[in-house]
Amino acid sequence: QRPRTTSRATQGATGETEHNTKRTTPHTTQHTTYQPPHTSMLGERQALIGDSKRAGKGGAGEEESFFKDDYGEGLVRFPGTIFGGVRDDYRRRWRHVSSDFTMAWNRKTLSAASVMFLATFCSTVALGSCIARHTEGRIGLSEYLLMNGIAGMAHALLGCQPLLILRPTGPITLILTQLYALSKLVEVDFFTLVAWTGVGVASWMTAIAGLELSRHIAMLSCFAHDVFAVFVSSIYVVDGVVGVVGRFQESAASAVVVPLFALCITLALVSVAFFLTYLRHVSHVLPRSVRFLLSDYALCLATVTATALSYACAEVEVERISIADTDNNWMTVEPTFVGRPWMVPLLTTPNATLAAVAGFLVAIPITVFFYFDQNFSSLLCQSKDMKLTKGAYYDSSFLWMAVFNLIGPLFGLPFVTGSLPHSPQMVRALTNDENDAAPPAPAPTHEKDGEGQDSQEGESVEAGGSNAVDGDGVVVVDVAAAAVCENRVAPFATYALILLSYLVFSDLIQTIPVAAADAVLIFVGLEGIFDTRLWRRLSCLVTPDRDCSPDIGVPSAARRFTLLQLAVLAAGWLLNFTPAALAFPLVIALLVPIRTYVLPSLFSPAELTVLDGPEEHAGMMADFGADDAGAGGYGPPPAMKRPGGAGWVFYSS
Numbered sequence: 027q028r029p030r031t032t033s034r035a036t037q038g039a040t041g042e043t044e045h046n047t048k049r050t051t052p053h054t055t056q057h058t059t060y061q062p063p064h065t066s067m068l069g070e071r072q073a074l075i076g077d078s079k080r081a082g083k084g085g086a087g088e089e090e091s092f093f094k095d096d097y098g099e100g101l102v103r104f105p106g107t108i109f110g111g112v113r114d115d116y117r118r119r120w121r122h123v124s125s126d127f128t129m130a131w132n133r134k135t136l137s138a139a140s141v142m143f144l145a146t147f148c149s150t151v152a153l154g155s156c157i158a159r160h161t162e163g164r165i166g167l168s169e170y171l172l173m174n175g176i177a178g179m180a181h182a183l184l185g186c187q188p189l190l191i192l193r194p195t196g197p198i199t200l201i202l203t204q205l206y207a208l209s210k211l212v213e214v215d216f217f218t219l220v221a222w223t224g225v226g227v228a229s230w231m232t233a234i235a236g237l238e239l240s241r242h243i244a245m246l247s248c249f250a251h252d253v254f255a256v257f258v259s260s261i262y263v264v265d266g267v268v269g270v271v272g273r274f275q276e277s278a279a280s281a282v283v284v285p286l287f288a289l290c291i292t293l294a295l296v297s298v299a300f301f302l303t304y305l306r307h308v309s310h311v312l313p314r315s316v317r318f319l320l321s322d323y324a325l326c327l328a329t330v331t332a333t334a335l336s337y338a339c340a341e342v343e344v345e346r347i348s349i350a351d352t353d354n355n356w357m358t359v360e361p362t363f364v365g366r367p368w369m370v371p372l373l374t375t376p377n378a379t380l381a382a383v384a385g386f387l388v389a390i391p392i393t394v395f396f397y398f399d400q401n402f403s404s405l406l407c408q409s410k411d412m413k414l415t416k417g418a419y420y421d422s423s424f425l426w427m428a429v430f431n432l433i434g435p436l437f438g439l440p441f442v443t444g445s446l447p448h449s450p451q452m453v454r455a456l457t458n459d460e461n462d463a464a465p466p467a468p469a470p471t472h473e474k475d476g477e478g479q480d481s482q483e484g485e486s487v488e489a490g491g492s493n494a495v496d497g498d499g500v501v502v503v504d505v506a507a508a509a510v511c512e513n514r515v516a517p518f519a520t521y522a523l524i525l526l527s528y529l530v531f532s533d534l535i536q537t538i539p540v541a542a543a544d545a546v547l548i549f550v551g552l553e554g555i556f557d558t559r560l561w562r563r564l565s566c567l568v569t570p571d572r573d574c575s576p577d578i579g580v581p582s583a584a585r586r587f588t589l590l591q592l593a594v595l596a597a598g599w600l601l602n603f604t605p606a607a608l609a610f611p612l613v614i615a616l617l618v619p620i621r622t623y624v625l626p627s628l629f630s631p632a633e634l635t636v637l638d639g640p641e642e643h644a645g646m647m648a649d650f651g652a653d654d655a656g657a658g659g660y661g662p663p664p665a666m667k668r669p670g671g672a673g674w675v676f677y678s679s
Contacts, residue, residue: 111238111421119186122416122512126188130515137322138455138511139519144326146193146448147524149550150174151535152543153199155347156265157440158362159272160203164216165438166362167535168350168528170194173439175525177430182518185426186419189456189517190407191448192427194440196261196547197399201392202440204607208388211605214381217438221370222382224435226389227396231428234397240420243401247638249587249625250617252560253594254398257614258446260595262551266292269544273345287342288541291332295545296552299328303553322455325546332542345540349532359529361438368437388608395611396443400427403444412453413509447554452520456511563588579636583629587637590628594620 107113154167174193182188205223209216234240270292273285302324305317312320320327336344350360361368372378401420408418423444431441527535555561563584566574571581578584598613625634 109236109421109425111240112235112425115186115419115422118417119419119422125416126512126514129511130513132511134456134458134511135513135516135519138452138516139523141322141455142191142448142452142516142520143523144323145451146174146191146445146520147527148325148329148546149448150193150524151347151538152266152546152550153194153196155540155543156269156547157199157202158348159269160199161206161216164206164363165202165440166350167347168359168362169439171524171528172359173430173434173442175521175528177434177442178521178524179518181423181426181430182514182521186422187404187408188514189414189449189452189512190404190423191445191452191517191520192430192442193445193448194442195258195399195445196265196551197258197395198441198443199265200261200602201395201608205388208384208608209381212377212380212384214377214384215371215375217366217370218372218375218378218381219385220438221372221435222385223389223392224385224431224441226386227393227441228428228432230389230393231396231424231431234393235421235425235428238421240397240401240404240424243398243405243420245618245621247621248559249591249621249638251402252558253591253617254402254614255446255558256555256560256591257595257598258399259551259554260599262547262554264551266544266547266551269540269547273541284343287339287344288539291336291344291539291541292545292548294335295328295332295542296549298331299324299545299549300552302327325549328549329538329542329546332545333538336539336542347536347538347540347543349528349536363438366438370436370438372436391609391611392441394615396427396431396441397424398611398614399443399446400424401444403446403449406446407444407449407453412450413457414453414512415510416512447557452517453510456513456516458509458511560588560591577636580633583633584637586628587633590620590624 150170151167154170157170158166178192181190181192202220205220206216209219270285270289273288274282277285302320304321305312306321308317311317336346350362350364372382375381400423404418404420404423408414427443434440434442563578566578566581566584567588569581574581574584594613594617598610601607601610601613621638625638629637
């Protein structure tokens with residue numbers, strides 16, 4: 027944990043004395059318990075509360091008052107009553123209702139809505155095509171687009187964090203595939219099983235939201251973030267590759283030209299998408315605005331290119347995406363499985379009781395996975411780096427997912443959760459251009475006012491504008507200075523376009539080849555994997571120590587850390603290929619005890635700072651408090667103290 031920050035006046039009076047003391051004080055052998063800086067929010071605030079109590083500034087009510095006025099919202103506020111977190115979310119967000127619409131009148135809203143519509147739409151179309159193949163047409167693109175559009179518009183208008191992108195994700199596609207296999211194994215109706223699973227999932231998620239358990243996602247560090255991100259992304263890649271390989275397996279030896287042409291379409295889309303995405307990182311071609319525009323629309327342009335290529339050889343048959351037959355009637359919706367009613371019968375299907383029991387049992391591991399998936403998405407799109415000014419919200423979003431996952435399956439629609447990487451992408455799309463390359467703002471200093479409360483000096487800088495905190499601890503947004511155009515119109519327009527694309531332009535969707543849908547899955551998955559530190563460390567497994575990047579720290583420790591992450595990933599995928607495949611979320615849950623008990627026994631605190639700390643600690647050794655400078659032999663000379671006084675750094679290079 028970081029040392030308690032003092033006021034500027036105190037720092038000015040004692041800074042030189044402390045500096046000289048650090049230079050003359052010999053190194054001690056005292057060690058502190060390691061805690062990654064980006065996951066120490068709870069512990070840091072508890073330490074500040076403890077300091078106030080020891081100073082005689084409060085009793086039992088001090089903690090409640092501290093969190094009431096603290097703007098480290100979402101994960102560190104403790105209302106202390108059932109559904110208190112949900113009520114607290116809405117109480118804080120209610121102050122921003124008017125600005126949620128007035129901030130929408132700018133060009134960023136239109137550009138963000140169009141970019142995110144294309145990114146979300148392409149992925150949803152690909153997953154809808156994939157699930158139709160895995161469930162033999164029981165559920166497909168119609169259900170995916172309907173659920174994505176309807177649930178998304180409701181959350182954009184009623185949720186506390188409208189910028190969170192929710193949709194049927196790749197893991198949800200995997201879960202529905204396993205539920206279909208289970209329904210055939212126990213001989214129950216697939217839709218009845220999914221509906222009862224939705225009832226169970228909604229019950230567990232409601233309990234989690236009511237008890238404010240989402241705050242515990244702060245316990246997870248980069249070790250868990252990378253494992254989870256790679257696992258989710260690998261699901262997309264595997265689904266896409268299975269589609270490509272399946273066409274070769276299903277075709278006769280004399281008809282190999284069809285799968286070969288489909289493979290060309292897949293490779294063309296992936297290549298064009300990566301090429302256009304890479305334009306963002308080069309500076310010697312095209313103006314910056316053009317490069318960024320092409321990069322933003324990379325997936326859409328690649329899909330259009332692949333679709334055009336599919337018509338290049340009229341003699342070759344190309345399999346295209348199909349949507350449920352609507353008899354060419356405008357604004358008509360039909361389920362993918364012909365003849366089934368929209369409302370799922372819960373009690374009248376064969377073995378309905380068995381379906382209910384099985385649904386409630388499998389709801390437990392599914393809820394575990396949704397806990398990580400939803401809260402990781404919320405955490406990453408509401409991090410301090412995103413410069414949001416209207417607060418962070420977790421419990422209310424989790425409760426809305428419970429509502430959607432109860433109602434949707436009752437109509438044969440898929441589950442939904444927060445989506446990665448689309449949720450952080452929405453925030454970036456709404457970020458003002460002048461803030462794109464802005465350096466990170468300094469952390470807020472917790473200065474105490476006359477009553478022992480946090481004045482939160484510096485928070486307005488981090489929020490991206492000259493914001494103030496009112497008497498209830500809620501930030502008052504300076505609309506003109508906000509770094510991100512936070513509004514409800516952009517996400518609502520994104521989901522409305524997705525719904526309209528199905529209701530009005532279904533014929534256009536059916537021109538997209540299935541091979542292009544597989545390519546979209548491969549591209550999205552690879553892009554997610556390439557963005558992790560686990561991927562960037564893989565080369566150290568086969569690289570000599572002298573040639574390893576200094577960013578990974580000690581090469582031997584980096585290899586052990588990487589192999590442990592790969593072992594957890596392998597365990598999740600091995601379980602997925604067993605009859606207990608629906609229990610794979612339990613492997614994800616093991617990330618918590620592994621991080622808490624296993625990693626500290628295998629790595630030193632200094633090694634964990636480099637390997638498991640935030641990005642800014644890559645390539646440096648960090649001290650763990652002013653009183654332990656140099657503990658364990660890693661302390662730098664005082665001249666290398668970081669300006670601002672918050673910790674010491676040592677560059678390994």
